[in-house]
Amino acid sequence: MRVTILDYGAGNLHSLAKALDDGSSRVRVEADPVAALDGDVLVLPGVGAFGHAASHLAPARDALRAAIFGGLPCVGICLGMQLLFDESEEGAGAGLGVIEGRVTRVRARRVPHMGWAAIEDASDSTFERAPLDVAYYANGFACRPSRADVVRAWSIHEDDRFPAMVREGSAVGVQFHPEKSSRAGVAFLRALMAEACA
Amino acid sequence: MLTRIIVCLDVRAGRVVKGTRFEQLRDIGDPAELANRYETEGADEIVFLDISASLEERATLLDSVRRSAEQLFIPLTVGGGIRSVDDTARALRAGADKVSINTAAVAQPTLLAECAERFGSQCVVASIDARCTADDRHWRVWTHGGTVRTERDAIEWARECVDRGAGEILLTSIDRDGARTGYDLELTHAVASAVPVPVIASGGAGSAHHVRDVLVSGGASAALVAGIVHDGVTSVREIKELLDRERIPVRKVA
Numbered sequence: 001m002r003v004t005i006l007d008y009g010a011g012n013l014h015s016l017a018k019a020l021d022d023g024s025s026r027v028r029v030e031a032d033p034v035a036a037l038d039g040d041v042l043v044l045p046g047v048g049a050f051g052h053a054a055s056h057l058a059p060a061r062d063a064l065r066a067a068i069f070g071g072l073p074c075v076g077i078c079l080g081m082q083l084l085f086d087e088s089e090e091g092a093g094a095g096l097g098v099i100e101g102r103v104t105r106v107r108a109r110r111v112p113h114m115g116w117a118a119i120e121d122a123s124d125s126t127f128e129r130a131p132l133d134v135a136y137y138a139n140g141f142a143c144r145p146s147r148a149d150v151v152r153a154w155s156i157h158e159d160d161r162f163p164a165m166v167r168e169g170s171a172v173g174v175q176f177h178p179e180k181s182s183r184a185g186v187a188f189l190r191a192l193m194a195e196a197c198a
Numbered sequence: 199m200l201t202r203i204i205v206c207l208d209v210r211a212g213r214v215v216k217g218t219r220f221e222q223l224r225d226i227g228d229p230a231e232l233a234n235r236y237e238t239e240g241a242d243e244i245v246f247l248d249i250s251a252s253l254e255e256r257a258t259l260l261d262s263v264r265r266s267a268e269q270l271f272i273p274l275t276v277g278g279g280i281r282s283v284d285d286t287a288r289a290l291r292a293g294a295d296k297v298s299i300n301t302a303a304v305a306q307p308t309l310l311a312e313c314a315e316r317f318g319s320q321c322v323v324a325s326i327d328a329r330c331t332a333d334d335r336h337w338r339v340w341t342h343g344g345t346v347r348t349e350r351d352a353i354e355w356a357r358e359c360v361d362r363g364a365g366e367i368l369l370t371s372i373d374r375d376g377a378r379t380g381y382d383l384e385l386t387h388a389v390a391s392a393v394p395v396p397v398i399a400s401g402g403a404g405s406a407h408h409v410r411d412v413l414v415s416g417g418a419s420a421a422l423v424a425g426i427v428h429d430g431v432t433s434v435r436e437i438k439e440l441l442d443r444e445r446i447p448v449r450k451v452a
Contacts, residue, residue, distance in 0.1 A: 014267035
């Protein structure tokens with residue numbers, strides 16, 4: 001399996017690359033969004049701010065959308081999940097618009113939603129293959145999909161309930177950081193990749 | 199949100215050291231190996247605090263970060279010597295998930311906003327060293343490793359850091375640091391009530407009960423531990439077992 005991590009130039013991709021490398025995959029970090037399409041699965045990592053990442057993706061937005069709608073498996077983590085949506089309160093620019101909805105600030109007294117928290121009402125089959133009930137989150141914003149049926153797991157922070165996982169077509173997004181959620185998180189991420197390419 | 203136990207490792211010239219400030223430093227191991235061991239024990243995060251005395255030593259820190267990122271699957275924060283957006287970029291590139299900024303933020307408060315805008319607030323930790331002297335009667339911010347007194351009020355400064363983009367506050371009581379008499383609950387509570395972001399309490403842990411106290415009475419979201427777990431006074435596992443018994447939400451150790 002050839003895994004490409006798209007690098008928007010804003011942070012730590014080492015542990016993600018290591019977590020994705022199960023010994024049988026070839027993991028590559030690619031800064032050029034068009035070149036990043038040449039792989040079996042595209043990973044949108046969870047580091048950086050929305051505006052900065054969206055402007056990095058802008059020139060390749062149409063090509064990325066066409067590839068994902070054409071069936072290219074795409075896994076978005078944290079900010080990467082948010083980039084699958086239409087737009088965000090965090091910053092200017094367009095998301096990929098692969099999943100319909102907006103990204104808005106987490107509605108709570110303590111923001112960012114930072115630390116280890118439960119994953120609730122998980123319905124995705126990946127959780128059966130690799131159980132994960134607690135994960136590390138670091139998000140000040142959350143996805144608000146127009147359709148509830150894309151949501152495969154939930155998070156609750158104070159009075160706000162937002163998706164922990166969404167899936168639509170070949171695109172899947174997780175709000176938490178599996179690559180920072182210790183061994184169970186890494187196992188979950190690998191199961192997610194295996195499923196994406198099955 | 200579960201409460202967090204964060205283990206801090208002082209790193210100098212590529213090794214984890216222990217000692218009082220810059221005197222009698224004792225080598226206690228390899229940063230990557232120790233970080234890994236604490237992850238296995240149940241630590242929720244790791245902090246590398248760079249206590250290098252020279253630029254040559256500082257350069258080796260990023261190597262330690264790189265090696266750690268290869269095998270560490272919990273968040274890693276790098277603090278000490280972060281003075282610019284470029285320093286932050288380098289630390290994150292090397293494999294850190296967050297940076298903590300202390301003296302440089304006081305000298306140049308716009309740095310917090312610049313880092314937050316580029317990398318997101320979630321990776322910007324404002325580190326505040328506070329001390330309340332008899333003359334002051336309130337907590338002031340100290341910089342340069344707790345050696346230089348500033349005129350800033352610690353609580354006001356914490357608020358300002360958040361306004362400028364910090365996603366967490368790492369709050370150290372200079373007077374309690376290393377004393378093992380317990381965290382400064384009053385200081386922690388004052389700051390935790392004043393800011394909307396998570397506060398990590400630091401300085402003074404002498405037992406697992408002290409950790410419980412700062413999470414419950416101090417209102418901290420996380421507790422930083424160093425000496426007590428390095429010396430084996432207690433362990434991350436024991437602290438978490440105590441918290442779990444007292445029904446304080448923690449990530450359970452497998």
